[in-house]
Amino acid sequence: MPASLSHDALPPLAVTLGDPAGIGPEIIGKAWAVREAHGLSPFFVIGSSRAISAVWNGPIARIGSPDEARAVYGSALPCLEIECTGEIVPGQPDADGAHCALHALEIGIGLAKSGVASALVTGPVGKSQLYAVGFTHPGQTEFIAERCGIARDNAVMMLAGPSLRVIPVTIHIPLRDVADALSVDLIRVRALVTARGLCRNFGIEKPRLVVAGLNPHAGENGNLGREEMEIIQPAVESLRAEGLEISGPYPPDALFHESMRETYDAALCMYHDQALIPLKTLHFDEGVNMTLGLPIVRTSPDHGTAFGIAGQNIASPGAMIAAIRMAEKAVRGRLTLSESACG
Ligand SMILES: NC(=O)C1=CN([C@@H]2O[C@H](COP(=O)(O)OP(=O)(O)OC[C@H]3O[C@@H](n4cnc5c(N)ncnc54)[C@H](O)[C@@H]3O)[C@@H](O)[C@H]2O)C=CC1
Numbered sequence: 471m472p473a474s475l476s477h478d479a480l481p482p483l484a485v486t487l488g489d490p491a492g493i494g495p496e497i498i499g500k501a502w503a504v505r506e507a508h509g510l511s512p513f514f515v516i517g518s519s520r521a522i523s524a525v526w527n528g529p530i531a532r533i534g535s536p537d538e539a540r541a542v543y544g545s546a547l548p549c550l551e552i553e554c555t556g557e558i559v560p561g562q563p564d565a566d567g568a569h570c571a572l573h574a575l576e577i578g579i580g581l582a583k584s585g586v587a588s589a590l591v592t593g594p595v596g597k598s599q600l601y602a603v604g605f606t607h608p609g610q611t612e613f614i615a616e617r618c619g620i621a622r623d624n625a626v627m628m629l630a631g632p633s634l635r636v637i638p639v640t641i642h643i644p645l646r647d648v649a650d651a652l653s654v655d656l657i658r659v660r661a662l663v664t665a666r667g668l669c670r671n672f673g674i675e676k677p678r679l680v681v682a683g684l685n686p687h688a689g690e691n692g693n694l695g696r697e698e699m700e701i702i703q704p705a706v707e708s709l710r711a712e713g714l715e716i717s718g719p720y721p722p723d724a725l726f727h728e729s730m731r732e733t734y735d736a737a738l739c740m741y742h743d744q745a746l747i748p749l750k751t752l753h754f755d756e757g758v759n760m761t762l763g764l765p766i767v768r769t770s771p772d773h774g775t776a777f778g779i780a781g782q783n784i785a786s787p788g789a790m791i792a793a794i795r796m797a798e799k800a801v802r803g804r805l806t807l808s809e810s811a812c813g
């Protein structure tokens with residue numbers, strides 16, 4: 471946490487616009503419009519004001535630096551301008567927009583690292599648009615980790631909603647590569663970072679973790695796959711021996727029903743959709759993606775760019791509002807902890 475942050479004068483949160491042709495501009499404008507009803511801490515957007523005014527008719531105030539945000543926040547959406555050169559057409563992403571999204575992300579990371587912004591909330595980006603302009607990271611998570619000097623495996627993606635938190639142990643890789651990517655070490659590091667992250671960001675001192683199996687029925691004693699016996703179980707046992715409150719592997723199909731969810735604080739899942747399907751089914755409009763293991767607080771709405779509805783004024787700001795709220799809460803929570811509180 472940058473030493474400059476204190477409870478008294480929390481700097482504004484930085485919110486990146488994401489792809490200017492996606493729904494980012496609309497949901498950020500809509501989030502600002504309901505800031506009072508939702509008690510949102512001051513934030514500013516980093517991106518093209520042209521993209522926002524194309525889809526949202528509220529007031530925008532261009533600011534020269536984040537410290538101007540608080541003064542205008544009550545009357546207009548503060549915007550740290552990123553000039554996008556090309557035409558911006560909602561629903562029609564292009565290379566210029568991808569460059570703008572990346573530029574905003576880079577600036578947002580820098581501001582959060584320096585403490586000029588109290589946290590980073592990222593708007594949705596189109597991954598294929600980023601890949602097409604030479605982005606070599608799987609997603610924003612790994613890019614932010616690199617910029618913060620954190621090894622990729624130590625930056626843990628967590629998706630969180632009111633009744634469920636999930637961690638995809640493997641993230642953006644093809645399904646056919648998942649089994650080969652799993653290892654005792656990877657599960658161990660994801661679990662350890664998760665436990666510390668739940669303590670630092672949510673104040674859960676002794677988090678209860680569960681681990682899903684990979685195969686149907688968690689492998690059925692090795693008859694339906696051996697990853698549980700050879701990788702997941704040894705990882706869980708070694709973590710338990712070190713004092714972590716963790717159990718599994720559990721059959722994935724029975725891990726997410728209501729009474730089971732009440733028994734844990736987070737579920738480690740073996741691949742992206744094993745984690746994100748239950749989360750988005752339960753909490754699509756309030757789901758937040760938080761990166762654990764970073765020196766900064768970073769959140770994002772759980773959904774993507776939704777190019778198909780961009781510019782139609784029908785996108786819900788719910789997950790963006792939840793992402794802003796969760797970021798602020800985590801910043802305030804971290805400020806109350808001593809450096810050694812979470813191990
Ligand atoms: N945090 C991020 O930057 C994320 C980016 N993506 C990217 O977004 C792009 C599109 O991905 P999809 O799989 O289509 O997922 P998506 O989340 O953009 O859209 C899935 C469905 O949900 C709807 N939807 C999404 N957000 C909504 C909102 N706020 N209000 C109302 N409806 C909403 C869309 O219209 C669509 O029907 C991809 O390039 C993907 O890489 C996807 C997930 C997260």
Ligand SMILES: NCC(=O)COP(=O)(O)O
Nearest residue numbers: 608609610611612759770
């Ligand atoms: N499905 C979650 C997602 O795509 C978020 O990725 P990231 O860009 O935040 O790493």
